[in-house]
Amino acid sequence: MHEFVELVYILSGSGTQYIGDMEYKVKHGDLVYINFGQSHWFETDTEFDFVNILISPAFLSRELVNSENIEEIFALSLFEEFGSVHDFTRQSVSFSGKELKQMDTAVNAMISEASEKTIGYRSVLRGYVQVIFSLLLRNLSKKANADEGGMVDLPADIAAYIEENCFDKITLSDIAARSFYNPAYFGRLLKKNYGKTFSAYIKEKRMDKAAELLCDKGRTVDDIISVVGYSDRKLFYKHFKEFYGKTPKEYRDAKNSEG
Numbered sequence: 001m002h003e004f005v006e007l008v009y010i011l012s013g014s015g016t017q018y019i020g021d022m023e024y025k026v027k028h029g030d031l032v033y034i035n036f037g038q039s040h041w042f043e044t045d046t047e048f049d050f051v052n053i054l055i056s057p058a059f060l061s062r063e064l065v066n067s068e069n070i071e072e073i074f075a076l077s078l079f080e081e082f083g084s085v086h087d088f089t090r091q092s093v094s095f096s097g098k099e100l101k102q103m104d105t106a107v108n109a110m111i112s113e114a115s116e117k118t119i120g121y122r123s124v125l126r127g128y129v130q131v132i133f134s135l136l137l138r139n140l141s142k143k144a145n146a147d148e149g150g151m152v153d154l155p156a157d158i159a160a161y162i163e164e165n166c167f168d169k170i171t172l173s174d175i176a177a178r179s180f181y182n183p184a185y186f187g188r189l190l191k192k193n194y195g196k197t198f199s200a201y202i203k204e205k206r207m208d209k210a211a212e213l214l215c216d217k218g219r220t221v222d223d224i225i226s227v228v229g230y231s232d233r234k235l236f237y238k239h240f241k242e243f244y245g246k247t248p249k250e251y252r253d254a255k256n257s258e259g
Contacts, residue, residue, distance in 0.1 A: 005055045006034040009107050013048035024092040029100045032092045051107050093139045106131050154193040166205045167229040172198045207243040214252045221248045
């Protein structure tokens with residue numbers, strides 16, 4: 001486990017890469033990408049040759065000094081041409097044909113640069129890292145386009161996390177950072193599973209809870225606003241009226257008269 005992103009490229013042989021509780025059979029031309037803080041190890045089947053590319057966030061860009069996940073690197077403007085179709089649930093890709101040759105060339109050139117350390121080698125390494133990321137994203141984009149209609153279901157642990165934290169300050173990026181998801185892809189995944197956008201779903205959960213708490217005469221409206229995760233009283237009133245067509249007081253009075 002470590003506090004940097006690791007790319008592992010297989011130059012020859014075959015084996016099994018374990019990342020947490022997942023395992024990936026790997027061979028020449030496979031690239032495995034490992035997130036911050038993930039446990040991982042190899043078992044080899046044959047004579048095995050691989051390269052570890054260890055990347056601190058600051059290496060690529062000052063924007064990444066506080067990066068906490070690999071998709072933040074992929075979200076940089078230098079990769080924006082790939083759009084937001086990337087599914088990072090799988091942490092291994094296989095290269096073949098022209099792209100395999102490009103990967104071999106880039107990785108072997110990086111080995112040479114890192115070994116010789118001639119003037120400008122860091123800039124050259126940075127350039128090759130961008131090439132490798134681009135080839136990786138190109139590979140993922142092809143897969144995503146082929147599977148356009150086949151988004152996965154929302155993982156149970158992520159669904160549970162949303163339910164447990166929907167009254168706290170929570171963003172789509174916060175949720176996406178808990179797994180290898182591009183935030184934009186994850187937003188579409190949430191819409192597929194919940195039938196609405198992430199923000200709309202969170203708003204609905206908060207309004208439902210607020211309506212429930214308004215039935216408790218001992219709760220003040222200000223207390224309820226805080227409990228359901230709002231810091232802006234005016235915004236809470238606006239959202240509540242959008243949902244129920246009444247102010248919180250009018251809603252409480254109507255419920256009390258029903259009782």
